[in-house]
Amino acid sequence: MSTKLFELLLQASIYTVTISVVSILIGFAIAILLSGMLLSRRSLFVRPAQIFISFFRGVPLLVQLLLIYNLLPVIGVNVPSIVAAIIGLSLCTAAYQAENLRGGFASVPLGLVESAEMVGLTPRQIFRRIKVPIALRLTFPALVNEAILILKASSLVSVVGIVELTRMAQDLAGSTFLPLQLFASAGLIYLVINWLVAFAGSLIENRLPGAPR
Amino acid sequence: ADTLAAVKAAGTLKVGTETAFAPFDFIDAGEHVGLNVDLFNEIGKELGVKIEWVTLPWDGVFPALEAGKFDVVAGPATITKKRIERYRFTPPLAEATIAILKKAGDKTINKPEDIAGKKIGVGKATAQLDQLKEFSETLPTKVDIREYPAFTESYADLAAGRIAGVANSLPNIAFVAKQREGTFEVVLPPFGKKSYFGFIGLKDADHAPLMDAIDAAMLKIKADGRMATLQKKWFGASFDTPDSVKDPAF
């Protein structure tokens, strides 16, 4: 297999990485909102969050992507491929991350919240300054895991017309008829990316202050 | 609204396709090339518009066509009875009649009839599958047909030795054999009833003027010999194709 083909795979993996990273960040912001809704006591907030999670965890990502790409134009919003890909991945990972965060928030010791109440922090300040950082710390390993899962799942965004790593391997296999070599190379690239993510994750985790013990 | 008018106004014709279908659409040295690219450039010239390509996996192509993500599908697809019920096909651009791809040096298959009783791979839900089935009925022992999600996997299994051959349209396997000389070989001649490849569009009234215009352009390209030149360039030979297929063999 020529180095040219490998270069093409590397170029395609830029899509894989950018789309995944952007989606994980956006998904994380949505997930915080969702988990806040899940933990509120008002069903006005809880129900929509539950329905959101049920849909985006339950329906295959491929179908979600097709719906976003092809159904939004029907109501007059014509989204470019890259936007559709990011919306799809973000919403899907938001659903999973929200569940992780819910567990994290539920594990913030009540005493830490009470001590914040005692020094006069308002509920909003408590959420932002106490609960979020601690819940984050608790769920950090799960978040790294989710990042790796999303990196792999991002291969599905080809269905809206983005030639990322897996699709590039398939396309090149369709003209060179060297699928084994191409897939092995793609696998290697995924492995290196994911190893980097895991490595960075453990570096950050060790630096995050104050794992509650 | 009239799609043709919209296309002309925008100055671009959007064409959807999958880029894993050599030699029609494929990636060579990072560039999208193939017969379709050249042919649509000519069509674009005739219509006075530029061509904009949207490439998707085959699963995503038709939902996107119906959602209006592009105006026409290159593909191409074999023109079949079932398909013309749902979609509108352009005049054929190549023959889709099938032939057998075997491992290079395989002495047991020398003509199409030699596949009797052997394991032959073919794409799932393709027109080629139907053709192979019909051919199998005419043989003394039936062919052991193996269906694959895409032809790439069937070629992989042929290389791995799980199957004795792959049945696919001659243009496609000729290209495979050329790419991997020494690994694969084409068994000639093609067999079965003749069938043809066409581009695909929507059947509704909005798209009728556009499809008519594309049809006219393609017939013009065929008439003045440009089509034959392109066929020679990509297949090494030209085909004699009808101007339209109203009653497909399958």
Add this chain to the structure above:
Amino acid sequence: MSVPAIAVRNLVKTFGETTVLHGIDLAIEPGQVSCLIGPSGSGKSTLLRCMAFLEEATRGTISINGEVLGFTEDSQGRRERISAAANRTIRAQIGMVFQQFNLWPHMTALGNVSEALKAVHKMSRKDAEERAMAQLVKVGLEGRAGHYPSQLSGGQQQRVAIARALALKPKIMLFDEPTSSLDPELTGEVLNVMRDLAAEGMTMVVVSHEIGFAATVGQQIIFLDHGKVLFSGSPQEVFKKPRNPRLEQFLDTYLDRGASMLL
């Protein structure tokens, strides 16, 4: 008599079916150290948490320096909730120190102490950290300002917790068994800080098993049993001549073990 620092009137607290506090009446005098003692499950923590409005009482009222906290109650027993903002203002006069320290693990000692100064008092980062640092000096932890809770010993953590409460200049400090998760040597550290506070005239309510501390520092001893105040008085009255048989029995478990030391 002056206005009590904390006035508890007819306080009743039920959890579901069980009544934990059966109509408590108490006045905590300003500038005094009051110790709450009593057997496990007698309701000490619940009472203290009601005083800080961490727990909503079922009936009765709590007043801090004359202002009602949490709920008002009229003579017919109709209760009305006070606004969250008003409660925060009144509660600002109270500092609380928990048995489990409850330091925020993602902030340094300095961060823990300065957080509320920045967030609540809107002090600049520099001013807040200056005041927080002064407070850490006071509890003898100037050398540990940059450490995270996980890098501090139990006694040091508890002193940070005390500094965190003191930084807000509360008029009243509540302590719930501030030393019971510490080993004997660390306990000493914390009790010394509390002793200093008492000497400065801080109003303090302390739930404690440290009978020694109660006896030497406490000015009022309140003995709780089964959710009722069984006895309240000066240390002399309690430890020298406990007339109440239940109190006597309770103190026995300590004296029994303490006495042998001086054999």
Add this chain to the structure above:
Amino acid sequence: MSVPAIAVRNLVKTFGETTVLHGIDLAIEPGQVSCLIGPSGSGKSTLLRCMAFLEEATRGTISINGEVLGFTEDSQGRRERISAAANRTIRAQIGMVFQQFNLWPHMTALGNVSEALKAVHKMSRKDAEERAMAQLVKVGLEGRAGHYPSQLSGGQQQRVAIARALALKPKIMLFDEPTSSLDPELTGEVLNVMRDLAAEGMTMVVVSHEIGFAATVGQQIIFLDHGKVLFSGSPQEVFKKPRNPRLEQFLDTYLDRGASMLL
């Protein structure tokens, strides 16, 4: 003199770089209560855990009733590991009670006590539960047999832990701060059970901050500091006239607080 119940010879324990025990020599006499005291970090728990072979010593040997546990060591210091099965047999003579109770949360009190009888002694379910029940009666918990650990108070949990160890009829019981996570009244419960055991002549080694218990029940007091035995003797020798300045300083932190009780 008889064979010691536990003979510790030249025991050294290092964790990575740090040496925690510096050549301990000790003989625990059968039928006696020995109390290990000393400041935090002095190596008490580590020594006790070595005695139960929960920790592998770096050098030196432990013998239980004359049989070597864990590793033999010849005069050249060559150590040889004893088979897991042999260790299990020797260890069967020891029962251990942890500070954190370490009850199995997915089993009832009865389940916790009968588990090893079924799994190790291959007793029938019925026999095992009968014997376990008898043990629970002995620690005063017949009424709580069906409760899960989370449904028991701290003192009750610790008594179940003691019953679990006793059910296997050990000759020696090791206790690591068995009461330090309990409140004073719960502490009383557990100390009473231990007092009964001592009265029956059980060989016991107790790491404890309960100086009162050590003083009244202990027959041998061993004071550990920085991984060395600084002092060992009878309670009278230790508490009446501690000649060792370090020991005196250590006891001061208790006396300081205890003395005020009798004011």
Add this chain to the structure above:
Amino acid sequence: MTFDINVLIGQWPAIVSGAGVTIMIWILGTIAAAVIGFLMAVARQYGGMLIDKALGAVVAILRGTPFLIQIFLVYYGGPFVGLDLDPLPAGLIGISIYGAAYFSEIFRSGFQAVPKGHIEAGECVGLTQAQIVRRILLPEMTMLVLPPSVNMVVILMKETAVLSIITVPELTATLSAIGSQQYAFVEALSALALFYWVLVELTGWLGNLAETKLSRFRFFNA
């Protein structure tokens, strides 16, 4: 857009058989994955440094590369190294091993969450290591490992769709074939989404049920 559900109704025998294959692979694969993953976690815990490191590398590879690529390489590359499997066994084995990597991590975190003291208490009363694993560790960590396990079961279900690439006749393959034969992609995808959604909801519901049943073991030792 056209939507003609009759296209699917006419093909019901193929759809039912595809659904059957999906469910069969999913259930058998999940069970095998959980068992293998458990054994891997035990081996890493008790098998010494070398086994721990080796299995750690295997897990990193299995988790770091897409399942699609793994299964493609094993199935189409296998014959070149003498490993010639039929699609169904290959798919089943593939799902099991891929899932096992994830399950082994879940169980490992479960092992680590059981307080060391509970294990020591077991050693002190003379339980053997196997008895400790079976009687103490496993039941005690159930509550902790249940939620991530349920997630994993859902993920494995969706991964079965990938097996179409090695010609396993599961539901995704069946429906997308019907979709492209009849050119009814939208109908096929809708049916597919509905099928998976129902299975996911069912799994989530069963997981919640198990959680409430087991929650009496929930404990907070001070």
